[in-house]
Amino acid sequence: MWVFNLFFGGEGVLKDKTRVMTGKDMERVLKRMSHEILERNRGLGDMVIVGIQRRGVYLANRIRDIFNTIESVRIPTGVLDITLYRDDLTLLHDQPVVHSTSIPEDVNARKILLVDDVLYTGRTIRAALDALMDLGRPSCVQLAVLVDRGHRELPIHPDYVGRTVPTSRNEVVEVRVSELDGKDEVVICEREDS
Amino acid sequence: MEWRHRHVIDLDTWDRSDLQFIMEQSRSMDELLDRPIKKVPALRGKLVVNLFFEASTRTRVSFELAEKFLSADVVNWSASGSSTGKGETLRDTAWTLEAMGADAVVIRHGAVGAADYLARKLRKSSVFNGGDGAHAHPTQALLDLYTAWKKLGDLDGMKMAMIGDVLHSRVARSDIIAFNRMGVKVELSGPATLMPRDTHALGAEFREDPRDALKGADIVYLLRIQRERQEEGMFPSLDEYHQFFGADDELLEFARPGALVMHPGPINRGVEISSTVADGAQSMILGQVRSGVALRMALLFVCLGGANQ
Numbered sequence: 283m284w285v286f287n288l289f290f291g292g293e294g295v296l297k298d299k300t301r302v303m304t305g306k307d308m309e310r311v312l313k314r315m316s317h318e319i320l321e322r323n324r325g326l327g328d329m330v331i332v333g334i335q336r337r338g339v340y341l342a343n344r345i346r347d348i349f350n351t352i353e354s355v356r357i358p359t360g361v362l363d364i365t366l367y368r369d370d371l372t373l374l375h376d377q378p379v380v381h382s383t384s385i386p387e388d389v390n391a392r393k394i395l396l397v398d399d400v401l402y403t404g405r406t407i408r409a410a411l412d413a414l415m416d417l418g419r420p421s422c423v424q425l426a427v428l429v430d431r432g433h434r435e436l437p438i439h440p441d442y443v444g445r446t447v448p449t450s451r452n453e454v455v456e457v458r459v460s461e462l463d464g465k466d467e468v469v470i471c472e473r474e475d476s
Numbered sequence: 477m478e479w480r481h482r483h484v485i486d487l488d489t490w491d492r493s494d495l496q497f498i499m500e501q502s503r504s505m506d507e508l509l510d511r512p513i514k515k516v517p518a519l520r521g522k523l524v525v526n527l528f529f530e531a532s533t534r535t536r537v538s539f540e541l542a543e544k545f546l547s548a549d550v551v552n553w554s555a556s557g558s559s560t561g562k563g564e565t566l567r568d569t570a571w572t573l574e575a576m577g578a579d580a581v582v583i584r585h586g587a588v589g590a591a592d593y594l595a596r597k598l599r600k601s602s603v604f605n606g607g608d609g610a611h612a613h614p615t616q617a618l619l620d621l622y623t624a625w626k627k628l629g630d631l632d633g634m635k636m637a638m639i640g641d642v643l644h645s646r647v648a649r650s651d652i653i654a655f656n657r658m659g660v661k662v663e664l665s666g667p668a669t670l671m672p673r674d675t676h677a678l679g680a681e682f683r684e685d686p687r688d689a690l691k692g693a694d695i696v697y698l699l700r701i702q703r704e705r706q707e708e709g710m711f712p713s714l715d716e717y718h719q720f721f722g723a724d725d726e727l728l729e730f731a732r733p734g735a736l737v738m739h740p741g742p743i744n745r746g747v748e749i750s751s752t753v754a755d756g757a758q759s760m761i762l763g764q765v766r767s768g769v770a771l772r773m774a775l776l777f778v779c780l781g782g783a784n785q
Contacts, residue, residue: 366516366777368518376782377479377778378781380774380777382507384507416515418509418512473692
């Protein structure tokens with residue numbers, strides 16, 4: 283029910299409008315981003331990949347697998363839940379659900395690659411940074427997002443972007459992953475008044 | 477998930493999906509307890525008042541820790557030395573708390589129905605029952621359920637043996653409701669003088685011989701024996717109680733191998749539980765203490781964290 287209302291905002295129904303990425307596109311984009319990450323960091327020493335619950339987790343795993351293919355190293359990968367750090371708890375329509383946080387390595391003095399599906403207001407990332415700092419003191423944090431849809435409300439900027447998609451505020455960008463949604467795609471949805 | 481409880485007064489209005497949701501949320505909170513920094517900002521700016529009219533250490537401390545780990549502001553209000561001692565009624569106390577801006581009140585009171593009464597008098601705050609007379613102790617039952625669920629997984633079809641003073645126990649009442657609802661069969665044993673007349677009404681079977689109650693049990697739950705009960709003539713002596721109903725290695729043999737041993741605390745060594753069992757590998761007693769903090773964090777967050785407020 284919560285997931286349903288998250289997407290449907292509890293008001294009006296969301297309707298798919300445009301597909302901005304197919305599964306194949308997502309695969310190519312993630313590969314390109316992985317190469318950028320490798321290039322900028324001159325390798326992957328000290329890195330820990332952290333996916334933000336829930337879809338960021340799956341994208342983080344894919345980036346880890348690409349690194350494994352091209353560099354033959356397995357980078358430790360964890361998941362971060364930011365529910366308890368949100369600043370909009372009292373504005374939510376529905377019961378927020380706390381998911382698991384588990385990061386296999388000590389984050390102190392490590393390079394953290396934070397992965398999320400969509401970058402929008404920047405508030406999720408603000409919360410994720412706070413959550414991360416409570417776990418230790420990383421030497422640096424870099425941000426990779428599959429889609430940057432604009433409308434930032436905080437001074438937060440991604441280091442690696444899959445695709446920049448201009449949107450209006452009444453649109454919703456849905457990143458779908460096969461593990462949860464049956465197939466990989468990125469779709470812009472629009473709220474239909476019902 | 478839609479959460480429909482503003483208060484936690486009693487578990488009889490909770491269904492299985494409510495219990496399941498709280499178990500899962502408690503597990504997420506449990507992870508926080510292993511971190512170097514256990515504090516999260518989820519309830520920043522919320523005021524929680526702990527209102528204790530009866531002595532309590534572990535419930536109060538457990539609630540206080542849960543509140544602090546979620547960054548709520550905490551005020552402890554105890555009956556002795558407060559205005560209650562000067563004759564203030566519970567209703568006036570309630571209104572005073574609301575005027576102070578309490579978002580939640582945790583209450584323990586000797587009178588049955590005190591938490592429910594408080595919940596009716598408060599227009600905005602959430603009320604958490606920390607024990608009302610011999611009626612209910614829902615957070616204890618939920619933490620017991622969480623402890624067992626965490627260890628055993630799905631509890632459907634399992635059996636619990638509960639031994640001791642069921643008659644005076646709010647813990648027993650709430651635990652039977654909670655475990656029954658998750659599909660656990662409960663069998664009781666203890667001196668007949670300390671059993672309610674109709675245990676079926678509670679949802680449990682009475683066995684005169686504790687060995688029968690323990691037979692095949694996955695969970696052995698021991699209730700605290702209050703020393704005053706002996707003075708009231710409910711049973712001849714503490715030694716005799718221990719001989720018949722005290723959980724020692726010998727009695728534990730009748731339960732399933734590896735059955736969990738639980739006790740709400742504080743324990744009376746050598747009365748309802750022997751030291752070897754209390755400190756043994758099957759004992760969950762300290763696990764229950766930790767579970768209590770995680771569970772109360774989950775309850776506070778679920779009732780205060782969303783838009784329900």
